[in-house]
Amino acid sequence: MSDVKRQPTAVDAGLLLARVRAQRPRVHCLMNTVVQKFTADGITVVGGIPSMTSSRDEIADFVAKADALTINLGTLDAERRAVIRIAVDVANASGKPWIMDPVHCDYSPGRLEFARELISLDPTIVRGNRAEMSVIGDTRASLRIQTGPVDELSDGERRVSIRNGHPWMAQVTGTGCLSGGVIAAFMAVEPDALTAAACALSVTGSAAEIAATHAQGPGTFEPAFLDALASMDANELNQRARIEA
Numbered sequence: 001m002s003d004v005k006r007q008p009t010a011v012d013a014g015l016l017l018a019r020v021r022a023q024r025p026r027v028h029c030l031m032n033t034v035v036q037k038f039t040a041d042g043i044t045v046v047g048g049i050p051s052m053t054s055s056r057d058e059i060a061d062f063v064a065k066a067d068a069l070t071i072n073l074g075t076l077d078a079e080r081r082a083v084i085r086i087a088v089d090v091a092n093a094s095g096k097p098w099i100m101d102p103v104h105c106d107y108s109p110g111r112l113e114f115a116r117e118l119i120s121l122d123p124t125i126v127r128g129n130r131a132e133m134s135v136i137g138d139t140r141a142s143l144r145i146q147t148g149p150v151d152e153l154s155d156g157e158r159r160v161s162i163r164n165g166h167p168w169m170a171q172v173t174g175t176g177c178l179s180g181g182v183i184a185a186f187m188a189v190e191p192d193a194l195t196a197a198a199c200a201l202s203v204t205g206s207a208a209e210i211a212a213t214h215a216q217g218p219g220t221f222e223p224a225f226l227d228a229l230a231s232m233d234a235n236e237l238n239q240r241a242r243i244e245a
């Protein structure tokens with residue numbers, strides 16, 4: 001799976017999910033304070049090991065021990081900006097993959113400016129929803145992901161669409177943030193970021209489809225989604241994953 005020209009497939013999704021479960025990558029998350037638990041649970045049930053500390057004293061050690069890093073701008077303040085800069089420096093110095101979620105950068109010029117500063121530091125992936133990615137615009141060399149009813153991925157050479165998921169994902173706070181954590185777990189076991197992210201999003205989207213068949217609404221959908229993520233396997237992905245060039 002190292003040929004960067006390759007288009008990812010449903011078979012890859014099953015293989016990478018099995019690789020995450022076998023390798024148990026550590027994912028450090030500088031996650032917003034709203035959805036820390038949900039994100040940590042999402043990483044855990046796909047097979048990764050999350051850590052969430054945002055202490056300035058510890059961040060360098062945690063990132064150094066992690067296999068991938070998730071940076072989320074959802075609840076930003078001066079201290080968190082400083083900690084994010086340290087985390088990104090350590091990840092870049094040691095060649096670890098990192099994903100940046102520019103949550104609500106469309107609400108505040110200051111946040112957009114900080115998101116642009118981080119993009120200049122070469123994140124492996126930038127992922128946001130439609131409103132966020134519209135103001136972000138071009139992300140130069142990074143893999144760019146815009147999620148929504150259809151997820152659109154582009155790395156400058158390839159474009160991939162993921163047609164999985166369910167509208168209830170947009171009614172549960174944190175499904176986008178959780179996807180950043182799951183994508184990071186997949187990047188930790190697969191060097192081609194587009195393949196890793198496409199497979200991760202087909203896994204979360206397929207789990208959402210299964211959860212929706214059991215749930216009565218967004219409230220019961222959330223735990224059903226974690227259950228479906230935990231029991232996802234290659235057979236299910238072969239039937240459901242809709243990864244299209």
Ligand SMILES: Nc1ncnc2c1ncn2[C@@H]1O[C@H](COP(=O)(O)OP(=O)(O)O)[C@@H](O)[C@H]1O
Pocket residue numbers: 128129130146147148149150151164165166167168169170174175176177179201204205
């Ligand atoms: N209407 C929809 N149908 C299917 N999947 C959706 C829908 N809306 C969002 N999703 C999925 O929910 C997740 C979060 O996407 P999105 O809502 O764009 O991000 P955010 O939560 O950051 O606003 C993604 O995995 C996306 O595929």
Ligand SMILES: Cc1ncsc1CCOP(=O)(O)O
Pocket residue numbers: 032033034035074075103172173174175176177178
């Ligand atoms: C509501 C809110 N406010 C700050 S972070 C956050 C969660 C955003 O989660 P998502 O973008 O995944 O829905």
Ligand SMILES: [Mg+2]
Pocket residue numbers: 101103104128129176177
């Ligand atoms: Mg979001």
